[in-house]
Each structure stands twice: as structure tokens, then as C-alpha cells.
Amino acid sequence: MQTAKSQTFKDKANKVMGISKEDALLTKSYIFVAFAALLLGGILGLIQGLNRAGLLELPSWLNYYQVLTAHGLILVVVLTAFFTIGYFYASLSHTLGGLLPKVRTMAWIGFGLKIVGFVLAVIPIIMGDASVMYTFYPPMAAAPMFYIGLALIVVGVWMCAFGAFIQVANWRRNNKGQHVPILAYFATGVFILLFFGSVPVAIEVIVMIIPWSFGWVETINVMVARTLFWAFGHTLVNIWYLTAVSAWYVVVPKIIGGKRWSDTLTRVVIIGLVVMNITGGFHHQIIDPGIAEAVKFMHVFMSLAIGFPSLMTAWAMFAVFEKTARKQGEKGLIGWYKKMPWGDVRFLAPMIAMIAFIPAGAGGIAQSTNQLDQVVHNTMWIVGHFHLTLGMSVVMTFFGISYWLVPYISNRVLTPQINKLGVIQTWIWTIGMIFMSGAMHWVGLLGSPRRTSFTTYGDNATALSWSPYLMCLAVGGTLLIIGVLLQVYAVVNMMFFAPKGETEFPIAEEEENASKTPYWTERWGLWIVVMLLVVAMAYVIPLTEFIVNAPPGSPPYKTW
Amino acid sequence: MKQFLYGLFILVFLALPPVANLMESVMIIHMHMQMPLLIITGFLFARLFQLRFPRFFEKWNRNGIPGIILFGVIVTYWTMPRSMDEALTTQGMEVFKFISLPILAGVPLRDSWKKLKPIVKNIVFYFFIFVFFGMGWLYIDSPVQLCNNYLIIEQITLGWGFITTAICMVIYLIYVAFVDPTKYE
Numbered sequence: 001m002q003t004a005k006s007q008t009f010k011d012k013a014n015k016v017m018g019i020s021k022e023d024a025l026l027t028k029s030y031i032f033v034a035f036a037a038l039l040l041g042g043i044l045g046l047i048q049g050l051n052r053a054g055l056l057e058l059p060s061w062l063n064y065y066q067v068l069t070a071h072g073l074i075l076v077v078v079l080t081a082f083f084t085i086g087y088f089y090a091s092l093s094h095t096l097g098g099l100l101p102k103v104r105t106m107a108w109i110g111f112g113l114k115i116v117g118f119v120l121a122v123i124p125i126i127m128g129d130a131s132v133m134y135t136f137y138p139p140m141a142a143a144p145m146f147y148i149g150l151a152l153i154v155v156g157v158w159m160c161a162f163g164a165f166i167q168v169a170n171w172r173r174n175n176k177g178q179h180v181p182i183l184a185y186f187a188t189g190v191f192i193l194l195f196f197g198s199v200p201v202a203i204e205v206i207v208m209i210i211p212w213s214f215g216w217v218e219t220i221n222v223m224v225a226r227t228l229f230w231a232f233g234h235t236l237v238n239i240w241y242l243t244a245v246s247a248w249y250v251v252v253p254k255i256i257g258g259k260r261w262s263d264t265l266t267r268v269v270i271i272g273l274v275v276m277n278i279t280g281g282f283h284h285q286i287i288d289p290g291i292a293e294a295v296k297f298m299h300v301f302m303s304l305a306i307g308f309p310s311l312m313t314a315w316a317m318f319a320v321f322e323k324t325a326r327k328q329g330e331k332g333l334i335g336w337y338k339k340m341p342w343g344d345v346r347f348l349a350p351m352i353a354m355i356a357f358i359p360a361g362a363g364g365i366a367q368s369t370n371q372l373d374q375v376v377h378n379t380m381w382i383v384g385h386f387h388l389t390l391g392m393s394v395v396m397t398f399f400g401i402s403y404w405l406v407p408y409i410s411n412r413v414l415t416p417q418i419n420k421l422g423v424i425q426t427w428i429w430t431i432g433m434i435f436m437s438g439a440m441h442w443v444g445l446l447g448s449p450r451r452t453s454f455t456t457y458g459d460n461a462t463a464l465s466w467s468p469y470l471m472c473l474a475v476g477g478t479l480l481i482i483g484v485l486l487q488v489y490a491v492v493n494m495m496f497f498a499p500k501g502e503t504e505f506p507i508a509e510e511e512e513n514a515s516k517t518p519y520w521t522e523r524w525g526l527w528i529v530v531m532l533l534v535v536a537m538a539y540v541i542p543l544t545e546f547i548v549n550a551p552p553g554s555p556p557y558k559t560w
Numbered sequence: 561m562k563q564f565l566y567g568l569f570i571l572v573f574l575a576l577p578p579v580a581n582l583m584e585s586v587m588i589i590h591m592h593m594q595m596p597l598l599i600i601t602g603f604l605f606a607r608l609f610q611l612r613f614p615r616f617f618e619k620w621n622r623n624g625i626p627g628i629i630l631f632g633v634i635v636t637y638w639t640m641p642r643s644m645d646e647a648l649t650t651q652g653m654e655v656f657k658f659i660s661l662p663i664l665a666g667v668p669l670r671d672s673w674k675k676l677k678p679i680v681k682n683i684v685f686y687f688f689i690f691v692f693f694g695m696g697w698l699y700i701d702s703p704v705q706l707c708n709n710y711l712i713i714e715q716i717t718l719g720w721g722f723i724t725t726a727i728c729m730v731i732y733l734i735y736v737a738f739v740d741p742t743k744y745e
């Protein structure tokens with residue numbers, strides 16, 4: 001265990017030295033790309049929203065599915081990956097005493113690979129040769145360059161993952177027997193998931209799709225491809241979640257002047273999410289053929305098992321709020337909200353993000369159920385769901401982080417004006433998302449399909465009845481783009497123009513009377529083997545079925 | 561006592577006819593989920609037995625070897641197609657499965673594992689890696705149905721389940737061999 005003394009010494013040392021120039025530049029570059037992606041993706045989102053409401057007819061050279069592919073890819077892959085990596089590399093640098101030069105180089109190589117990969121993927125999208133959407137389900141086939149780009153992005157992510165492993169292993173060798181600081185621990189879990197979660201999609205793209213899109217092999221096994229995709233896709237979702245949770249657990253308590261919740265249970269939640277995660281991919285295939293009902297039924301348990309640590313998170317956060325408020329003299333069970341710093345954007349944004357996770361998580365649990373999913377599958381409900389989870393819970397937490405992380409890496413301060421702007425931005429985003437996501441949920445229940453450009457189906461009465469909701473969607477989307485502009489302005493301002501000064505990296509301390517965290521939480525090798533066992537168990541049934549009883553396979557199709 | 565109750569709860573849950581039927585309807589879940597869970601219930605029972613009958617374990621399982629051999633025998637027995645088939649057709653065998661795996665495999669495993677020397681632990685792993693690869697090969701390669709109750713495709717699935725589990729064990733052994741914990745802990 002780290003003693004309290006060495007902790008405060010390290011805190012002081014960090015405060016004096018801040019982050020090194022090189023490490024700061026690395027994170028700055030990642031964060032800059034992330035918010036550039038937000039701007040670009042947001043504009044594309046607005047175009048879609050206006051189109052679906054029937055307010056905007058796209059010109060003949062711009063196809064709805066082209067826009068949708070870019071919107072999905074830019075926000076799902078670029079924004080989240082760059083933000084997550086930038087944030088966790090800053091955390092590693094801050095809590096483990098600076099990045100090793102070797103590790104920094106790896107992160108830069110990863111940066112380059114991802115950018116090159118992204119450019120390669122975007123070119124065919126712009127040319128109209130890759131309107132396959134971010135899920136790129138075969139048998140829809142894009143130009144090979146699109147997939148090569150994706151493969152490079154994955155390799156770039158691996159560079160960053162291994163860099164993080166080297167950094168953590170090095171720290172542990174120099175600090176024998178100590179627990180890895182909590183944010184670095186979160187980073188370890190996230191990078192383990194990033195690596196193992198992207199192995200299946202790498203196999204899908206490199207082994208199956210690239211040879212097929214070049215025409216070297218004639219057909220592809222569609223079900224195997226989808227299964228490998230969702231093993232990755234679902235894991236990515238929980239990587240975002242884990243990233244957001246790291247800020248909820250570690251940063252938010254510090255900002256409200258409280259202490260961190262149980263260190264042991266935090267680490268157990270992380271291990272649980274890592275071990276059980278990848279198999280959750282099957283809940284994206286509830287409606288897919290070829291998987292026996294008994295197997296689907298058991299996977300409901302797997303999905304709900306991931307829900308359990310998520311619920312623990314909620315409970316933990318409310319415990320922290322209540323304790324902190326009580327220390328500040330507040331009595332009563334729910335009086336805590338009066339003591340919270342609602343005017344501080346670093347608190348407000350993640351707080352609303354957490355609140356949004358309550359309906360978002362409830363929707364997710366509903367969707368895990370076969371019968372309920374039959375109703376909403378491939379409708380706008382799903383789009384509403386992930387704009388609530390990802391677009392609100394996760395992305396708003398990222399926004400909240402940006403208000404201290406960007407000044408921290410830029411050696412600048414968060415001014416009261418930018419804080420105010422941030423508070424306004426938060427409320428605009430909240431209202432916009434309530435409108436947009438709410439409308440999406442509702443119109444989905446009425447049957448409006450996702451991934452479909454504007455149509456009234458020949459003035460069919462049902463389709464016409466969707467109009468008011470789609471109009472609401474467009475209103476929400478318009479508010480959101482205002483939010484995007486404010487947010488990007490704030491980030492640019494804090495990165496380049498705000499007054500110089502010291503900004504703290506907020507990490508809450510453990511409670512005084514905390515029990516000692518058992519050392520088995522550090523044995524990641526063991527947990528990885530357990531994770532692999534769970535993955536093997538879950539995937540062997542459907543994959544054997546898909547491969548042994550495979551249909552003839554499909555040639556590539558260009559459906560657009 | 562708490563552990564014992566948890567174990568009992570899991571055991572009763574697994575024995576509920578709808579649960580048992582569902583798990584036994586898929587061959588690999590029968591063998592690679594229900595059976596390991598039964599062993600885990602035994603694991604949870606073991607503590608109480610150790611406290612109640614310390615002399616018994618002291619006398620019969622001083623160095624852990626007899627216990628781990630018993631565990632090996634029982635588990636290997638239950639990896640055979642014939643025994644699984646019989647559990648489905650004969651009530652008596654089903655009852656034997658629900659008793660033997662917790663009491664004769666789970667309990668001795670927990671009592672033995674901590675007592676074993678590292679080298680013996682490795683031998684246990686080698687043994688199971690060998691058995692699992694062998695069983696995997698048998699189930700995948702057999703041209704005929706080995707169980708009356710399960711189709712060939714389920715058999716192949718189970719075979720791959722054995723192979724992947726064996727691979728996980730190999731990975732674990734490699735990890736243990738190459739990562740020196742004293743450097744970190």
C-alpha cells in the first residue's frame with residue numbers, strides 16, 4: 001500500500017512540475033483531433049436530422065448513406081478513440097510520473113497509423129464507394145481501401161494499448177507490491193479491452209473481408225462476419241462506458257470536495273466489466289438467424305451480468321454525494337443536491353451524464369429481452385438509445401473532462417467566462433438531446449426505421465404520422481449543433497487562448513478508514529485468462545454452427 | 561456457513577427441473593457450464609466440511625495428492641460421452657452427477673489445491689491439457705454420434721469447447737512460466 005506520506009509528496013511533486021511538454025503535446029494532439037471530429041460529425045448529423053424531417057433534400061452528388069457512414073465512423077471511432085487515448089495517456093503520465101520515451105513514441109506511431117487509416121477510409125466514402133455504414137456488414141462491400149484504412153486504425157490502437165501496458169509494467173517493477181494508482185488502473189482495463197476487443201474485428205477485416213473485396217475469394221460467411229464485428233462493437237461501447245466511469249468515480253468526488261468510494265469495489269467493478277464484456281456482443285444479434293433460442297436466452301444473462309456492475313456504479317455515486325454533503329453539514333436523505341456545485345461545469349456535465357444513464361440503462365435492459373427487441377430492432381428507437389448512452393452519458397462526460405484536462409495540458413486556466421459558456425453548453429446539449437433522443441425513441445416505437453433517408457412511402461398514413469416526431473428530432477439536432485459549436489469553441493479557447501496558469505489534475509483520495517485493497521486485483525494475467533475462457537465458452541456454440549453448417553456464402557454487393 | 565448456504569442455493573437452483581432441462585438441452589452447456597458450476601458448489605461446501613471434520617482431511621488428504629487424484633478421476637469420468645448420456649436417461653445417474661461433482665470433485669479440489677507443490681499443480685494442468693486436447697479431438701473427429709441424446713453438430717461444438725479451454729490453460733501456463741511475480745509484487 002502506498003503510504004499517505006508518499007502520496008502527498010507525489011502530489012506536490014506533480015503540482016510543481018505539471019505535465020512534461022512532450023506528454024502534453026501528445027494528449028493535446030489526440031484531444032484536438034477528437035473535437036475536430038465532433039465538429040465534422042455534428043454537421044453531418046444535422047444534415048441527416050434535417051433530411052429525415054423532410055426539411056432538406058440532399059443534392060444529387062451527396063447520398064444519405066454516404067453521410068450516415070461518415071457520421072457514424074467519425075463519431076463512433078474517431079471521436080471516442082482519440083479522446084479515450086488522449087485522456088488516459090495524460091492520466092498515465094500524471095499518475096505514473098511521466099511517460100517513458102519509448103511509450104510516447106509508440107503513442108505517436110499509433111497516432112500516425114490512425115490518421116493515415118482514417119484518411120484511407122474516408123477517401124472511398126467521399127467518392128461514394130463505401131456507403132456501407134460504420135458496421136460495414138457483408139455482403140455489402142466497399143472499396144478495398146476502406147477496409148485497409150480500418151485495419152490501420154486497429155493497428156494504431158494496438159500500438160497505444162501496448163504502450164500503456166509497458167508503462168504500467170515499468171511502474172510496477174519500480175514500485176513493487178504497490179497498487180497501481182486508480183486512474184492508471186482504469187487505463188489498464190480499458191486498453192486490455194481495446195486490444196482483445198479489436199482482435200475479432202481485425203480477423204473479420206483482414207482475414208475475411210479484404211481478400212473478398214479484392215475478389216481473391218468469391219464468397220464470405222456473413223454470419224461469422226457479423227458475429228466478429230459485434231464482439232468488437234459491443235466491447236467498444238463498454239470501453240466508452242469505462243472511460244466515463246473513471247471520471248465519475250475519480251474526478252467528480254474531487255470536484256465536489258469529497259472522497260473516492262471504496263477502492264476495492266471500484267477495482268472489482270473494473271475487473272468484472274473486463275472479464276464479462278466481450279461476450280455481450282450477442283445482444284446485438286438477438287434478431288439474427290442461426291443462433292438457437294436457448295443460446296440467445298442464456299446470453300440475456302450475460303448482458304444483464306454486465307448491467308450489474310453498472311448498477312453498482314450508480315449506487316456508489318449517490319453514496320459519495322450523500323457522504324460529501326453530510327460532511328458539509330447537510331442533513332436528510334436527499335438534501336445532498338443542495339450542496340452540489342451546479343454552477344461548475346466540471347461537475348454539471350458529468351452529473352447530467354450520470355442522470356441520463358438512468359433511462360439509458362433502463363432502455364438497454366429492455367432491449368436485451370428478445371420479445372421487446374423484436375419491437376424496436378432496426379427502428380429509430382435504437383438510434384435514440386445510443387444517442388442517449390453515447391451522445392449524452394459518455395460524450396457529456398468527455399465534455400466535462402475537457403474543462404480541466406485541456407487547461408491542464410495547455411498550462412492554462414479555466415476562466416469564469418468559459419465555465420459559464422460550458423454551463424450554457426451543457427444545458428443546450430441536454431435539452432437538444434432530450435428532444436432528439438426522445439423523438440427518436442418514440443417514433444421508433446411507431447415503426448419508423450433507422451438508416452432510411454426521408455420518405456413517406458407514397459404518403460402512407462402510418463409514415464405520415466411520424467412527421468411531428470421527426471420535426472422534433474430536427475429541432476433537437478439544431479440545438480445540438482449549437483452545442484457542438486460552443487463546445488469546440490471552448491476547447492480551442494482553453495487550448496490556445498486562455499490565460500496561462502496552473503490547473504490541477506483532479507483525483508479524489510480514498511476515504512480515511514478504507515479497508516486495504518486485496519492484491520489479487522493486480523493480477524491481470526489471471527483475469528485475462530478468465531476473460532478468454534468466458535469468450536471461448538460464449539462464442540464456440542454459434543461460431544461452430546455458422547462454420548460447420550455454413551450456407552454457400554455471399555458474393556459482394558454494392559447496394560447503393 | 562455463509563459459503564455453504566451460497567453453495568446450497570446454487571445447487572438447488574441448478575437442480576430445478578426447468579434450469580436443469582435448459583442446461584442439459586445443449587451438450588456443451590451441459591458439460592462445460594452445468595458441471596463446472598456443480599464443482600463450484602462443492603468448492604463452497606468445502607469450508608464447512610474442513611471446519612467440521614479437520615481430522616478427516618488431515619488424515620486422508622495430508623499432502624493433497626489423494627484429493628486431487630479423486631478430483632481427476634471424477635472429472636475425467638464425466639467428460640466421457642457415455643456418462644453424460646446416462647445422466648440424461650437414468651434418473652439414478654443424474655442424481656449421482658449432482659452429488660459426485662460437488663462432493664467428490666469440488667470438495668477435494670479445494671482441500672487439495674493449496675496443499676499441492678507447484679510442480680504437482682503443473683502436472684495437474686498438463687494432465688488436463690492432455691485430456692482436453694484428446695477429448696476435443698475425439699468429439700470433433702468422430703464420424704458418428706457418440707451420444708444418443710446429442711446431434712453430431714453439438715458434439716463438434718463441444719470438441720471445440722475442449723480445444724479452446726485447453727488453449728486457455730496453455731496460455732495460463734505460459735504466463736506463469738514467463739512472468740516472474742517477484743519482480744512486481
Ligand code: HEM
Binds near residue numbers: 048052071134135
Ligand atoms: C449534432 C449532433 C447530432 C445529430 C444531429 C445526430 C443525428 C443523427 C441522425 C439523424 C442519425 C441517423 C439516423 C438514421 O437514419 O438511422 C444519426 C446516426 C448516428 N449517430 Fe448521431 N447525431 C449527433 C451526434 C452524435 C454523436 C455525438 C454521436 C456519438 C458520439 C453519434 C453517433 C451516431 C451513430 C453511431 C449513428 C448511427 C449510424 C448508423 O446507423 O450507421 N451522433 N445521428
Ligand SMILES: [Cu+2]
Binds near residue numbers: 234237280281284
Ligand atoms: Cu452492446
